[in-house]
Amino acid sequence: MLALARALLNEAAPAWWQDARRRSLLEMAVALHDFGKATMFFQEALQGERRKDAFTRHARLSALFFLHRATAWLGEEAEGHWLPLLFAYLAVLRHHTSLKNVADELHPPDEAEREVLEAQIQAIPADKTNAYLAALDLPEEIQAVLTFSPEAFQSWLGDEASTLFRTWRRRWRGWKRETQDAEGYWAFLTGFSALLDADKLEAGAKGYLPSRGDVPSDAVDCYKARVFGPPSVEGLNAMREQAYREVLAGLRSPDHHLYTITLPTGMGKTLTGMATALKLRDLVREKTGQAPRIIYALPFLSIIDQNADILEQVLAVALGLTEGEAPSASSPDPCDPEDRGKGLVENRLLIKHHHLADVQYRVQNKDADKIEEAVRELDYAASRLLTEGWHSEIVVTTFVQLFNTLLAWRNAAARRVNKLHHAILLLDEVQALPAVYWPLVRNLLTEAAERLGAYVILMTATQPYLLEDAHELVPNPHAYFSVLDRLDVHIHLERRTLEDFVADFVPERGKSYLFMVNSIAAAQELHSLLEDALDEDVAFLSTGVTPKERLERIRALKAGRYRFAVSTQLLEAGVDVDFDVIYRDLAPLDSLVQAAGRCNRNLRAGRRGQFHIVHWIDDKDCSYAHRIYDPVLLARTQTHLEGHTHLREPEFLDLLRDYFLDVWETGIPWDVADALWEAVCTLRFDGEKDKACVLKAKEAPGAYLSQFCLIEQQPYKWDVFVQVDERAVAVWNEAKAILRALRRDHDVWKARERFARIKPCFYQYVVSVALKPETAPHWDDDLRIYVVQQDVRDVYYDSVTGFKREQEAGGVFL
DSSP states (O other): OHHHHHHHHHHHOOGGGGSHHHHHHHHHHHHHTTGGGGSHHHHHHHTTSSOOOGGGOOHHHHHHHHHHHHHHHHGGGGTTTHHHHHHHHHHHHTTTSOOOBGGGGOOOOOHHHHHHHHHHHHTSOHHHHHHHHHTSOOOHHHHTTOOOOHHHHHHHHHTHHHHHHHHHHHHHHHHHHHOOSSHHHHHHHHHHHHHHHHHHHHHHTGGGOOOOOOOOTTHHHHHHHHHHOSOOSSHHHHHHHHHHHHHHHHOOOSOOOEEEEEOOTTSOHHHHHHHHHHHHHHHHHHHHSOOOOEEEEESOHHHHHHHHHHHHHHHHHHTTOOOSSOOOSSOOOTTOGGGTTOOOSOTTTEEEESTTSOOOOEEEOTTOSSGGGSEEEOOHHHHHHHHHTTOSSEEEEEHHHHHHHHTOOSHHHHTTGGGGTTOEEEEESGGGSOGGGHHHHHHHHHHHHHHHOOEEEEEESSOOOOOTTOEESSSOHHHHHHHOOOEEEEEEEEEEEHHHHHHHOOOOTTOOEEEEOSSHHHHHHHHHHHHHHOSSOEEEEOTTSOHHHHHHHHHHHHTTOOSEEEEOGGGSSSOOOOBSEEEEEOOOHHHHHHHHTTBSTTOOTTOOEEEEEEEEEOTTSOBHHHHHSOHHHHHHHHHHHTTOSEEEHHHHHHHHHHHHHHIIIIISOHHHHHHHHHHHHTTBOOTTSOOOOTTTOSOOTTOOGGGOOSSOOOTTEEEEEEOOSHHHHHHHHHHHHHHHHHHHHOOHHHHHHHHHHHHHHHGGGEEEEEOOTTTOOEEETTTTEEEEOGGGHHHHEETTTEEOGGGSSSSOOO
């Protein structure tokens, strides 16, 4: 394991750990992190002869033995190296658990713990242990003190440990008062991450640890030439090509670490952003000799799957893994066993990671005779470890996973921190980050660039100015926004009921319409009104509809099979649909601009889109917008829209700059971001305490990192599995069969593996809704989830509008 940790540190250790003494302390900690497993208590539990208890725990014993020997090695230098000594100790102490507030860790063992530790020490065979310690690959000066004496260790615990921890408490208080940045935070987490990652890989994937892979820097060019042919010389495709070339031309050296790409919706940011990241990767490799990983983060699962599929196609074409035509653009069906493992690209080059992603890791099959057999899938344990550890050149993931890694307090997230070192962080649709966290995001990304050498690229049509010193790669973004004049914006801020709106609505022949509302309850009501008024089918999209059906309907919209559609904010960003006319209920200005990107998106010849901003209310005169959005952001939006009744697209987009500056100055509750940033700088993790999300806390000051929540949990919502078709029934029965097998065989890992195989399909039939206890569907005690069984489906679920409102608690959800 020590060799693995050294390899990780050689690739990912920041300057802080490059000091010889600090590095030696960390390597010593890695070597001794499992020392406590030498007790007979642990060995008996390992053989199934003893139940796990306080005597079988090994982390605290290992951490204290490390301190015992490290202070002996350092001697008088221990005082000057107190901080790396503390960080190395904490890395061992918490290598199996979430991180706690560091200030709470600075206490020696109490009397009860001492009794356990003394029993553990006496239960360690000294001769065998010293033979093991002598064989460790550590410097001679460390090996000279690396001996285990039960008497000496117990004496140290009784005398010197208390003094050391007392000194640490005094030092830590002073350090917290003086620290103004996150240098210590990144130093600790990168060292901790190396230990965690090496430990996991050694245990479950050592034989499969992939070597670094080569991704052609011209991969996107190859794909574009293959799929699209010669560059277009007119229309929107010509503008896309111009933007693509200008962005790449603007990236000449890796001297900058902070970048933005600001382009209107529909301008091909996915391919442009990836081409930029690949070129930057090549420039960094030329300068440093090491190619950075690319971590591509997006806000929504739907566009993650869509963009990951596109990137796999890009690599398949560039690497010559396809025969004949370019691969299909359609995403694999997670419920179709034939679609599993069809990918041709090794996962050391590209992985997709989110909580519902299929856990599979493909490697090169050297014995393959056919292209379709060029890769093979590793076993579940290795696949999971390599995927969750981001062992790939390109990682496509969620904002949640990225920011849980940047603000790591969980063991699993902290393991990935070493992958941030010198990485290219490509963030798409960054305006989707909650405004309350903007100052925190600015600090995190800026310090990641400074402390970890990371490169940050923010992509969106609506830049919220997250990075103050970023280098914009589009020479003149305004030129694209001013030329790309695709639509007219009509502003109607007078409050109207849905009934009144539909009564006056007269569609124009030959035009398509999208109605975007702020809640499912409003969407269902509007859909009913429109279906009564129109002699055509109206598509419906919301999170009350199962993901499987949502995907099918989005594909139908793209194919033009519906003229009318009602949707919540699902279609707001990243989804490639195109309508002639959009009516969008009032929302913060950046959301309105994103919604407008679905209007005349492809700049069809001879047409101008019509985008209407409306303000819908219910029959009690309550605004749907004010139930969902921050009233401060809505007030600023209305202020910037007032006085306008009609704007062309460039004029509408011009409002954004002043709006964002306004939000930065007066619209953000800085106490939340400041409290979390203070927690970063002072290593206030507290991952073992059950505290509310900081957004729900009465007072933000004193918050812990464990209180960060990018997506605020809604405790009144419950997951419901809906048996909408025979395939849903089959996957439900399979999940039940897995549970029955677990009870019979008691094989937890096998059960986890089997469920991981069906998990992506299982959640294609799950909706998250508010429920009334008296009308909730059946609760399944085995799978711990509500289920709408097929024979009562029509009671709870409408085949068009999804989960029925009369079964919901309150009726207002997204």
